[in-house]
Amino acid sequence: MGTLLSYSSINIVDLAICPNQHASAMFTPPNNAMEGAMPLIDVYLSESVLDVEDRQVLADAIARQVREAEGYGDSRLAAGLSWVYLHALPDTAVTKSGAAPARPLWRIEIATPIGSLGADSKAALAERLARACLAAEGTPWSPAEGRRVWVLYRDVAEGDWVAGAEVARVEAIRSAVARERVAA
Template identity: 30%
Template sequence: MPMIDLTVGRGSVRDAKRADLLEELATILLRWEGAPDTEFFREITWVYLHEIEADQLAVGGRGGGSARFRVEVTVPEGALSPRRKAGLIADVHGAVVAAAGLDPHSAQALHVWTLIREVPEGSWGAAGAVVHFEQLKQTSAAERERSATS
């Protein structure tokens, strides 16, 4: 049940790239979580795009400046090892930089920040019930098995 919230300045991601970026971020997250890329797991992988006006961001307490990108990834605690976190951060960075048309080696590429938030066991709910990480792992294994036999 991973989730991504991408906050950008309005116009920072080109219109033609927006839908592709949202799909790519979901794909990246599923891959690094180790979840199968099936309809079930896509249905519970949400990506939100929040576009804000330039005057809604202050850098160093001052308005203006070049575009900033905040990517907040929320996953169940234990879903990502340190290696998976590093891979996720690198791939998310690459996807956002490409969609924004930035040089990945420029100073502006430093303005893409990725934050990973892990929700403690027992603190994530859906359909009015607590969802346990172990349940998701079991569902993932069943989805993999189902995909392999199809």
């Protein structure tokens, strides 16, 4: 599995990874901000590529890489706000030019607050995520192999992160993470 890490602050629910109550209890944002999921990450892969345990480890590694790229590092609060949805598709549901691909194809979609990641950060993160996917499937890294992993970014405007009826304010979350670091 390479250097993939697991975070104990994230639990598996079916194939969706959601924050646990401990991380939720830590988040007390100011200014009426709510506890939403930021970033939201979708990982699409063929179901035969990894077993459920390896998918969990990969999802944790992907979430960690995104948090690091956003500047949140190992914040438990940020870990609790990072949701990864794994979409393990039937092998016949992924095609290349109308036929089954010779090697597994991956798609990762990442929604983050606008301005969280610059163009250089996105390029560097995409390579790290491609390396993680290839390592998980047991394939050595090469740029050619890395092109089997597509990473798509969606920058979400302030005010467009809404869960329930509350808007998640990015600055409130950043302030809460800063308070967490000071308290540590």
